[in-house]
Amino acid sequence: TDSVLHLAFQEFLRSEYSEENILFWLACEDYKKIKNTSEMIITANRIYSEFVQVEAPRQINIDCGTRANITKNISEPNLNSFDTAQKLIFSLMARDCYPRFLKSEIYQSILRKWFDVK
Template sequence: MAIKLCCFPKDPLEDVETWSESVDKILSCKAGQIAFREFLKSEYSEENILFWLACEEYKKIKAVPEMISSANRIYSEFVQTEAPRQINIDCSTRENITKNISQPSLTSFDTAQKLIYSLMARDCYPRFLKSNIYQGLLRRTDSR
C-alpha cells in the first residue's frame, strides 16, 4: 500500500526512523499521522486517531460559540452511542461526556482522549511498527 506524502516543507521521510521511539513521535509529525492513520484505516480503527486529532484541535479553541459547536460535532461523530465513528470508551466516560455536553469546557474530552491515546499506544502502535506500511517507509528511507 503506497502512502502519498506530498506537500511537506521538508522530506517527510526524514523522521520515519524516529517514529519507532514513541507514539508521541509519530503523533507530533504530520507525515507520521498520515501513515499511522492509513494503518489504522486498514485495521478498521481509524476513528481513534481522528478522535485524538479532533480533541487536539478542540483544545485550541478560544471562542465559546466555536467550542460549543465543535464539542457537539465531536460528540455526535465519535462519542454518542451509535455515532458513525464511535470510539471504544467505557460507559462511565461516555455518560460523563453526555451529561456535560450541553456546557462543554476545554477539558470535556480529556478523559476519553487519554483512554484512546492509551489504546493506540498500547495496542495499535506496536502493530504499526511491524506493519507493511511502516516497514515499507523504513525501506524507502534506507534506499536513499
Template sequence: MWKMTRRISLSGRLCCFPEDPPEDVDAWSESVDNVLTCKKGQLAFRQFLQSEHSEENILFWLACEEHKKMKNVPEMISSANRIYFEFVQTEAPKQINIDCGTREEIAKNISQPTPTSFDSAQKLIYSLMARDCYPRFLKSDIYQALLRRSDLR
C-alpha cells in the first residue's frame, strides 16, 4: 500500500504534515492564539489564508514577531525595511489592509525602527485574523480534515 509521508491531500489542497496530524489540533478551536503559537497551526492557517488570497496577513504577523526579537540595530533596520517594503508601503507586493494613518505613522518612523515599530499595524492584522479569518478557518475543509484525522487516532 502506498503511504504518504510528506503531504496529505485535503479537499484537493496540499497540507505539509506528516501522516499523523498534529496532537494539538483540538486546541486550535479554543483561540486564534493557540493556532498562532503552534508551528503546525501556523502552517495550516497559512494554507487556509492562501486559499482565501490573504496569506499576507499571517506572513506580516510572523515577520513582526521576529522583528520584535531583534536586538542588533543593523539587523533591526534591515528587518524593518523588509517588512515596510514587502507589506506596509502602498503598492507593496504583499500589502496588508491597514488604515492610512497607521501606514503613514510607520512610514514616518521607519528610518529609526524599534522592536515595536509595527505594533499598531500588527494589532490591526491580528484583530482582522481573529475576527474574520479564524472563524472561517475553523469551518474550512483544511481544519475539519485535520480534526477528523486527529479524532481517528
C-alpha cells in the first residue's frame, strides 16, 4: 500500500508540474546510502546538475543561500551535502503539495478502491 500511495503522490506531483520535488528527495535518500567515495562524488554532481544548479532541467525551489552553499561545496561533497535542501523540499511538500494531494481525485479514487470494495 505504501508503494501505491508513493506512486500516486508522484503522479499527482507530475500533474502539478512539481515532480522534481519527490525525485530530488528520493535521490537524496539514495545518495545518503552510498559507501564509495567516487560513487558519492559522481552522484552528488548528478543531483547538483539535475536539481540544484540554476537552470537545472528539474530545478527545485530552494532559497538562494542554500543553493549557493551547495554550489560552494559541490567539489568536495559529503553525505550531508544536500540535507538542508532535502529538508526544505520535504517541508514544502508536507505544507503545500501533500494536503492538496489528499483532496485530489487521484487519492480519493485510491480510497474508494480500498474501502468501497464489497
